[in-house]
Amino acid sequence: MKLAVLFVLKIRQDRMIIIFRKKLVELSDKKKIPYKLDVYPHYGSDGSAALRAGKDFRVALIGPGVAASHGVERTHKKGIEATIDLCLAYINYSFK
Numbered sequence: 001m002k003l004a005v006l007f008v009l010k011i012r013q014d015r016m017i018i019i020f021r022k023k024l025v026e027l028s029d030k031k032k033i034p035y036k037l038d039v040y041p042h043y044g045s046d047g048s049a050a051l052r053a054g055k056d057f058r059v060a061l062i063g064p065g066v067a068a069s070h071g072v073e074r075t076h077k078k079g080i081e082a083t084i085d086l087c088l089a090y091i092n093y094s095f096k
Contacts, residue, residue, distance in 0.1 A: 021037070023090070023093070024062070024086065024090065025037065027086065027090060027093060028086060028089075030089075031085065031086075031089050033082050033085050033086050033089065034082055035082070035086070045061055047061070062086065062087070063083055064076070064079030064080050064082065064083045065079050
């Protein structure tokens, strides 16, 4: 699977997460960074564990697409490059 960037947004679909997601999609489109947006309702992360422990912050996971959830060995190089490109695009946007 040559999936470039996968946005996983699941914990809170509040207004700020929606704005963040839209900005990532906008940057991806503008910079021609291939992506796929998906929602994993049963996916666990350090962020979701912190929320279950009572912390109050927004959680979004961004990373290269993989063939399975623990698929580092099955991640395509272009997916890693696209993830870096998106992170840099967001950083550059944020610090204008």
